[in-house]
Amino acid sequence: xxxxxxxxxxxxxxxxxxxxxxxxxxxxxxxxxxxxxxxxxxxxxxxxxxxxxxxxxxxxxxxxxxxxxxxxxxxxxxxxxxxxxxxxxxxxxxxxxxxxxxxxxxxxxxxxxxxxxxxxxxxxxxxxxxxxxxxxxxxxxxxxxxxxxxxxxxxxxxxxxxxxxxxxxxxxxxxxxxxxxxxxxxxxxxxxxxxxxxxxxxxxxxxxxxxxxxxxxxxxxxxxxxxxxxxxx
Amino acid sequence: xxxxxxxxxxxxxxxxxxxxxxxxxxxxxxxxxxxxxxxxxxxxxxxxxxxxxxxxxxxxxxxxxxxxxxxxxxxxxxxxxxxxxxxxxxxxxxxxxxxxxxxxxxxxxxxxxxxxxxxxxxxxxxxxxxxxxxxxxxxxxxxxxxxxxxxxxxxxxxxxxxxxxxxxxxxxxxxxxxxxxxxxxxxxxxxxxxxxxxxxxxxxxxxxxxxxxxxxxxxxxxxxxxxxxxxxx
DNA sequence: ATACAGCAATGCTATAAAACACAAAATTAT
DNA sequence: ATAATTTTGTGTTTTATAGCATTGCTGTAT
Numbered sequence: 001x002x003x004x005x006x007x008x009x010x011x012x013x014x015x016x017x018x019x020x021x022x023x024x025x026x027x028x029x030x031x032x033x034x035x036x037x038x039x040x041x042x043x044x045x046x047x048x049x050x051x052x053x054x055x056x057x058x059x060x061x062x063x064x065x066x067x068x069x070x071x072x073x074x075x076x077x078x079x080x081x082x083x084x085x086x087x088x089x090x091x092x093x094x095x096x097x098x099x100x101x102x103x104x105x106x107x108x109x110x111x112x113x114x115x116x117x118x119x120x121x122x123x124x125x126x127x128x129x130x131x132x133x134x135x136x137x138x139x140x141x142x143x144x145x146x147x148x149x150x151x152x153x154x155x156x157x158x159x160x161x162x163x164x165x166x167x168x169x170x171x172x173x174x175x176x177x178x179x180x181x182x183x184x185x186x187x188x189x190x191x192x193x194x195x196x197x198x199x200x201x202x203x204x205x206x207x208x209x210x211x212x213x214x215x216x217x218x219x220x221x222x223x224x225x226x227x228x229x230x231x232x233x
Numbered sequence: 234x235x236x237x238x239x240x241x242x243x244x245x246x247x248x249x250x251x252x253x254x255x256x257x258x259x260x261x262x263x264x265x266x267x268x269x270x271x272x273x274x275x276x277x278x279x280x281x282x283x284x285x286x287x288x289x290x291x292x293x294x295x296x297x298x299x300x301x302x303x304x305x306x307x308x309x310x311x312x313x314x315x316x317x318x319x320x321x322x323x324x325x326x327x328x329x330x331x332x333x334x335x336x337x338x339x340x341x342x343x344x345x346x347x348x349x350x351x352x353x354x355x356x357x358x359x360x361x362x363x364x365x366x367x368x369x370x371x372x373x374x375x376x377x378x379x380x381x382x383x384x385x386x387x388x389x390x391x392x393x394x395x396x397x398x399x400x401x402x403x404x405x406x407x408x409x410x411x412x413x414x415x416x417x418x419x420x421x422x423x424x425x426x427x428x429x430x431x432x433x434x435x436x437x438x439x440x441x442x443x444x445x446x447x448x449x450x451x452x453x454x455x456x457x458x459x460x461x462x463x464x465x466x
Numbered sequence: 467a468t469a470c471a472g473c474a475a476t477g478c479t480a481t482a483a484a485a486c487a488c489a490a491a492a493t494t495a496t
Numbered sequence: 497a498t499a500a501t502t503t504t505g506t507g508t509t510t511t512a513t514a515g516c517a518t519t520g521c522t523g524t525a526t
Contacts, residue, residue: 067376069384077376093369098377121361128354128361135368136326142375143300143310144331150382150425151302154513184474192383194514199475215474215522387483417504427484432505448492448504 016083021126029120035111039103045087047100052090054111058082061107062169062180066189067099076190077145078138079104079168088114089135104182149192158201159230161191162211166220174219181216249316254359262353268344272336278320280333285324287344291315294340295402295413299422300332309423310378311371312337312401321347322368337415382425391434392463394424395444399453407452414449 022030036059039045045056048068056063063080077099080086090097091114103109121128148160162178169179182190188198202218205211210226212219220226255263269292272278278289281301289296296313310332313319323330324347336342354361381393395411402412415423421431435451438444443459445452453459 067380069380073384075380075383077379089369089372092365093373094366095370095373098373121365122358125355125358125361128358128365131365132325132354132361132368133327135365135372136322137328139322139368139372139375140326140328140331142372142379146310146375146379146382147300147302147308149379150308151306195474196476196515197513199473203475428504429485429506430483436505 018085018127018130021124021130022120023124026120026124029116030112033113033116037109037111039107039109041103041105043103045101045103045109046097048098049096051096052087053114054087055085055091055114055117056087056101057085057110057112059108059110061109062104063101063107063109064104064186065099065101074189075192076186077142079164079190081168085134088117088131089138091118092131092135104180104186154191154193154197154201155204155229156232157191157193158187158198158205159226161187162218162220163223163227163230164190165218166223171220176219176221178218178220183216251318251360251363254357254363255353256357259353259357262349263345266346266349270342270344272340272342274336274338276336278334278336278342279330281331282329284329285320285322286347287320288318288324288347288350289320289334290318290343290345292341292343294342295337296334296340296342297337297419298332298334307422308425309419310375312397312423314401318367321350321364322371324351325364325368337413337419387424387426387430387434388437388462389465390424390426391420391431391438392459394420395451395453396456396460396463397423398451399456404453409452409454411451411453416449 019027039061045063046052058080059082061082063086064076065078065080065086066074066076068074078086086101087097121131149157152160165178165180165182171177172179184198184202185195187202188195191198193201202211202213205226206213208225210220210222210229212221252260272294278296279285291313292315294315296319297309298311298313298319299307299309301307311319319334320330354364382390385393398411398413398415404410405412417431417435418428420435421428424431426434435444435446438459439446441458443453443455443462445454
C-alpha cells in the first residue's frame, strides 16, 4: 500500500479512460476501494481455476496472461501495459478464471473489487459500453490468434510475436530496440513453439538482417520485412 | 419475409432470453424492425471485412462462424443453434467483421439493426449485462480453443470437435446419432486438420469402437472414452 | 580463481501431420 | 438412365517441428 494522499493523484492520472467516464461520486467510491499491490518478477497475480474477485489495473510494469497446456507448455494469450485493465472477464462470465496472470517484471497494480465494478456498471451505462467494447476487441483478437497460431508456419508465428511486441511496448529512444526483454522461453510461449525453435528462428532472422540480437535485447532492423513475414509466412 | 401476423408469435416464442429482458415498448420496437431471412445450404450470411449492420438471431437451422486462413484453409470458430445471437461483436468493437458466417443447412434467421440494439442497450441495463455476459463467455471459450487447437494432437482435436458437436446439437431420438451431418471437410476445419486426416482419424475411432460412421451419420458409442481422449489426447 | 546454475545456441534424430496422388463411392445434373 | 461432379477413402512421400543431447557463455556465489 502507498499512502492515501498520493493515491488519488496516481489513480486520476492513470485510470484515464475509465476515470473520464465516472462521476465524482463514483470516483470517490473507486478511490475508497482501490488497493495498490506490488508484484515481483514472475509473481502470479491470479491463477487458472481461482474465483475472480478483482478488476486489476496495471499501473506500472508488464503483465502476461497465459494458459498452462499439455505437458506444462504455456501459451501466452495477451500482454498488458500501463494503463490497461484485466481479470474481469471470468467474473462477468460467472465462472472461474480460465487463464492465469503474472508480472513479467516488477509491477504495480491496483485492485478494485468486482462487486463494486458491477454496481458502477449498473449505475453508469458508459462504463457498460467500456466493457462491451473492451470484450469485443479482445474476442476479435482471440479469434484472429486462433488462425494465426494454428495456420502460420514457425517464421510467420515468430514474426507475428515480434510485431506484437513492437505494437504493445514500442521501442527505446534509439527507435529500434524493443522495450521488452523476454526470455527465449517466453518468446516461444507467445509464438506457440519450443524454446529451441524460437532461438533457431531468431538466429535465422539475424542472419537475414531483419533483427539484431544481444542477449534479451532485440533490435528491429527491417520492420517492413518482419511485418511481411508475419502476414504471409 | 413471412407474414407479420405470425411474426410476433415466432419472435416472442423464440427470442426467449432477450425477450424476457425487454419491456413491452422495447419489444414492439424489435418486432417493427425484425426482418426474417432464409438462407440456403452453405450460403454466406456475412463475410470477413464487411461492415457489421445487424444482430443476427438464428431461428431455425445451423450456422458456422469461420475464418479463412492461409491457402484458403478455413477454421471454424463457433457453431450456432436456435436460438442464439451472433454478428454483434464487430459492431461493438467498432471494426469490420474479422470472421464470416454461413448457414450449414437451410436456415431461418432474424436480422435486427445494430443501431436499434445500441439504443435498446442504452435504455436497458439488463440487455447490457446480457451482452457483457455473452461476450465474456465467448472470450473464455476462444482463449481455451487457442490452447486446445495448438497443443493437442490430432486425435485429441478430433475428439474435442465431436464432443463440441454433441454439446451443441445433441443426439437424435436414438440417443446416439449426432444431430448434425457435416462434410468431412467441415469436421477437419473445425479440428484444425486436413480432410484426409479427419477421415483417417475417424476411421481409427471406428475401429476402436468409439463411434460408428455411416456416410455423414455419426453414432457415438463410447462417449466417456471420447471425452477422455479429448481431455488428455 | 573456481565452481555452479541458468540461458542461449546448435546439431541430430524421430515423428506427426501435411501434401500429393489416385481410386471408389455418392450425389447432382442432364 | 447416363454422365458429370463432388465427396470420401487410402496408400505413399515429404516436410516441418518437437525432442533430446551437448556445448559454450555469463553472471553469481563461494
